[in-house]
Amino acid sequence: MKYTYVIKRILYSLFVFAVVITLNFFIPRIGVDDPAERYYPPQGNMSEIEYEIIKQVTRQQYGFHVSTGQQYMNYLKGLFQGDLGTSFRPGSPAVIDLILERLPWTLVLSVSTMLIGVTIGILFGVLAAVKRGRWQDTMLLNASTIMVALPAFFIALILSFYLGFELEIFPAYTDSTMVSGFTWTWEGIRRVAQNAALPVLSMVVGSIISYAQGTRNAVIAVTNEDFVLTARAKGLKQSTIRYKHILRNSMLPIVTSLGMSISGLIGGQVVIEQVFNWNGMGTLFLEANNSNDYPLMMGIMLLLSGFTIFAILVTDLVYVLLDPRVTVGDKR
Amino acid sequence: MRTKQPMHKRFQRGLVKRIKNTGLFIKRLWSHKQGKVGLILVSFLILVAIFAPIIAPYNPYDVSERTTKGLAPSAKHLLGTTINTGQDIFSMLVYGTRVSLIVGVTSGVCIAFVGSVFGVMAGYLGGFVDTLIMRIVDIMLVIPTLPLVIVLTNVLGRDFWIIILIFVALGWTGLARTIRSLVLVLKNSNYVKAAELAGASRWHVMIRHILPGTSHLVIMSTALSSAGIMVAEAGLSFLGLGDPTAISWGKMLADAQSGGALLFGAWWWILAPGIGIFLAVFSFMRLGIVMEEIANPRMKQTSSVYKIFKSLDGSYIEDVFNSMDDDQKLGIPETARQGGKTHGTHLEA
Numbered sequence: 001m002k003y004t005y006v007i008k009r010i011l012y013s014l015f016v017f018a019v020v021i022t023l024n025f026f027i028p029r030i031g032v033d034d035p036a037e038r039y040y041p042p043q044g045n046m047s048e049i050e051y052e053i054i055k056q057v058t059r060q061q062y063g064f065h066v067s068t069g070q071q072y073m074n075y076l077k078g079l080f081q082g083d084l085g086t087s088f089r090p091g092s093p094a095v096i097d098l099i100l101e102r103l104p105w106t107l108v109l110s111v112s113t114m115l116i117g118v119t120i121g122i123l124f125g126v127l128a129a130v131k132r133g134r135w136q137d138t139m140l141l142n143a144s145t146i147m148v149a150l151p152a153f154f155i156a157l158i159l160s161f162y163l164g165f166e167l168e169i170f171p172a173y174t175d176s177t178m179v180s181g182f183t184w185t186w187e188g189i190r191r192v193a194q195n196a197a198l199p200v201l202s203m204v205v206g207s208i209i210s211y212a213q214g215t216r217n218a219v220i221a222v223t224n225e226d227f228v229l230t231a232r233a234k235g236l237k238q239s240t241i242r243y244k245h246i247l248r249n250s251m252l253p254i255v256t257s258l259g260m261s262i263s264g265l266i267g268g269q270v271v272i273e274q275v276f277n278w279n280g281m282g283t284l285f286l287e288a289n290n291s292n293d294y295p296l297m298m299g300i301m302l303l304l305s306g307f308t309i310f311a312i313l314v315t316d317l318v319y320v321l322l323d324p325r326v327t328v329g330d331k332r
Numbered sequence: 333m334r335t336k337q338p339m340h341k342r343f344q345r346g347l348v349k350r351i352k353n354t355g356l357f358i359k360r361l362w363s364h365k366q367g368k369v370g371l372i373l374v375s376f377l378i379l380v381a382i383f384a385p386i387i388a389p390y391n392p393y394d395v396s397e398r399t400t401k402g403l404a405p406s407a408k409h410l411l412g413t414t415i416n417t418g419q420d421i422f423s424m425l426v427y428g429t430r431v432s433l434i435v436g437v438t439s440g441v442c443i444a445f446v447g448s449v450f451g452v453m454a455g456y457l458g459g460f461v462d463t464l465i466m467r468i469v470d471i472m473l474v475i476p477t478l479p480l481v482i483v484l485t486n487v488l489g490r491d492f493w494i495i496i497l498i499f500v501a502l503g504w505t506g507l508a509r510t511i512r513s514l515v516l517v518l519k520n521s522n523y524v525k526a527a528e529l530a531g532a533s534r535w536h537v538m539i540r541h542i543l544p545g546t547s548h549l550v551i552m553s554t555a556l557s558s559a560g561i562m563v564a565e566a567g568l569s570f571l572g573l574g575d576p577t578a579i580s581w582g583k584m585l586a587d588a589q590s591g592g593a594l595l596f597g598a599w600w601w602i603l604a605p606g607i608g609i610f611l612a613v614f615s616f617m618r619l620g621i622v623m624e625e626i627a628n629p630r631m632k633q634t635s636s637v638y639k640i641f642k643s644l645d646g647s648y649i650e651d652v653f654n655s656m657d658d659d660q661k662l663g664i665p666e667t668a669r670q671g672g673k674t675h676g677t678h679l680e681a
Contacts, residue, residue, distance in 0.1 A: 019471050030487050149613035151563050153570050154606040161594045267476030271567050289482055301479050308474040
C-alpha cells in the first residue's frame with residue numbers, strides 16, 4: 001500500500017522534472033526560427049554575410065545544425081551524463097563547472113540566513129502563539145505587515161549605506177579578494193563572515209518573521225486539535241501539554257518546509273547578491289542574462305527547479321513515514 | 333419561476349443594485365479603522381499617479397529640465413537632484429507612482445480573473461480539466477519565480493505590457509489552488525446540490541452559485557497580488573530588467589546605488605523610492621485585508637488577517653487554508669461551530 005504511494009510519488013516527480021526539462025529546452029527558442037539568432041543577436045555594424053558566417057559557426061559550435069527534435073535528444077543525452085551544456089563565454093567552459101564554482105558561496109548566504117531565521121523565528125512564533133492576542137502577538141502581526149511591504153533589497157541598501165558607508169562596521173561591498181584568496185584558516189573564515197554579515201542581515205529579518213508567522217499558525221492549529229483537549233481533560237500539566245503535545249506536533253510542518261524554502265531563498269537572493277556584489281549564483285545568473293548566455297541561465301534554472309522537486313518529494317515521503325494518518329492515494 | 337423581464341430592464345436593475353452595493357461597500361470600508369487608512373492611502377496614490385504632471389515641479393522624462401547634478405534637498409528641489417543625471421528626485425518619485433500602480437493593479441486584476449476562472453473550473457468540473465490545471469500549477473510551483481521572470485523578459489522583451497503579461501502568467505497559480513480547495517467544499521454544500529437537482533446547467537451553477545461563494549478570496553487576492561506585483565516589479569527594475577524607458581521606484585533605487593548615493597551620503601535618494609514602495613504595498617495590503625473582512629463578515633477577524641501574510645504569491649494562504657477544516661473554509665466562526673451546528677460538508681482533506 002505505502003510502497004505504491006511512494007513509487008507513484010517518485011514517478012510523478014520524474015514527470016514534473018521531464019516537463020521542466022522540456023520547458024527549459026524550449027523557452028530560449030520562443031519566437032525565433034533559428035536558435036543561433038537568439039544566442040548571437042545581430043550587431044549593428046555587421047554586414048549580412050558576416051552575420052551569416054557567425055551564425056553558421058554558432059550553429060556548428062552549439063549543435064543547432066541538426067533538427068530541433070535531434071537537438072532535444074542531444075540535450076537529454078547530455079543531461080543524463082551530467083552535462084548542462086556549454087556556456088557562451090570565451091573559452092566555452094561547461095555550465096556545470098561555472099555553477100559548481102559559485103554554488104558554495106550562494107549556500108553560505110542562504111544556509112546561514114535559514115539557520116538564523118528558523119532558530120529565532122520559531123522562538124518568536126511560539127511566543128506569539130502562547131501569548132495569543134496579547135501584545136507579543138500583535139507586534140508580530142504588525143512586524144509582518146511592515147516586512148512584507150519592505151523589499152529585501154531596500155533593506156539591503158539601507159544597511160549597506162548606514163552600517164557599511166557611514167559607520168564602516170561591515171564592508172559595504174564584497175571584498176573581491178575574499179573568493180580568490182580564500183583559505184581554510186580562521187582568518188579566511190572570519191573574512192567571509194565579515195563580508196556575509198550585511199547580505200545575511202538584510203535577508204534574515206524577513207526570514208525570521210515569516211518563520212515566526214508560520215510557527216505561530218502551526219502551533220495554534222495544533223492547539224485546536226482534539227488530542228490537546230483530551231490531554232487537558234486528563235489533567236496533564238500545562239507545560240507538559242505545551243511542550244510534549246503541542247510543540248512537537250507543530251514542528252513537523254516547519255521542519256519539512258525547510259527543504260522547499262531553501263530553493264526559493266536562492267531564487268530570491270539574486271537581488272541581494274547584486275546589491276553587495278556577492279560572488280554567488282545570483283550574480284552568475286545576472287551575468288548570464290546580460291550576455292544572453294542561455295545555456296548558463298537555463299542550467300541554473302534547471303538546477304534550482306530540480307532541487308525544489310527533490311525537496312518536495314522528500315518532504316512528501318517523510319510525511320508518509322512519520323505521519324500514519326497520511327493515507328494512500330492522497331493527492332498533494 | 334419568475335416571469336422574465338425585458339433584457340434592458342433587468343440590466344438596468346442589476347446596474348443600480350451593483351452601484352448601490354459598491355457604495356455600501358465603500359461606506360463600510362470607511363467606517364472600519366484599518367480600512368479608512370488603506371482607503372485614504374490608496375486614493376492618495378491614485379490621485380498622485382493621475383495628476384503627476386501637475387504635482388511634480390519638473391518633468392523627469394524631459395532631458396531639458398535637468399539641472400545641476402547632486403543637489404541636496406532644498407525648497408527648489410524638495411528631495412534634491414540625482415548625482416548622475418541631475419533629475420529632480422521628487423518629480424521622479426511622483427512619476428514613479430504611475431508605473432507601480434499601473435503594473436500592480438493591472439496584474440492584480442488579471443491574476444484575480446485568471447486565477448478564479450481556473451480555480452473554479454478545476455474544482456467544479458473535476459476530471460481531466462482539474463488534472464490538467466493542477467499539473468500546470470504543480471509545475472509552475474517548482475520553477476524559481478524571479479529567475480524565470482528574468483529569462484522570460486530576456487526572451488520576450490522588456491516592454492511594459494509584456495512584463496505585466498509575464499506577471500499574470502506566473503501569478504495565477506496560488507489563487508487558483510486556494511479557490512479550487514474552497515470550491516471543493518462549496519460543491520458539496522446543500523444549496524449547490526439543490527441548484528443541480530433543479531436542473532441548473534454546470535455553467536449556471538459555476539457562475540451564479542460557486543463564483544459568488546469565492547468572492548471574498550478573489551477580492552482579497554486582487555489587492556494582495558497587486559501589492560506583491562509592486563514589490564516584484566520594483567525588484568525587477570532594481571536589477572535593471574524592467575521597462576528601460578519608464579521611471580520607476582525600483583529603477584530609482586538602482587540608479588541611486590550605481591550613481592553613488594551611498595558613497596556621497598545622499599540618503600534621501602535611497603529613502604524616497606523605498607518609502608514610495610513601502611507606502612504603495614502597505615496600503616494595498618491593508619485594503620485587501622479589510623475588504624476580505626467586510627466581504628466575509630462571518631470569518632473570524634483574527635484568522636482572516638493571519639492567513640494572508642508571509643509570501644504574497646498565495647502559497648502561504650493556501651497552506652493555512654488547507655489546514656482549516658470545512659467550516660472554517662466557509663467562514664463559519666468557531667462560536668457557531670461549538671454550538672453544535674453541523675453543516676454536512678465533509679470531504680477528503
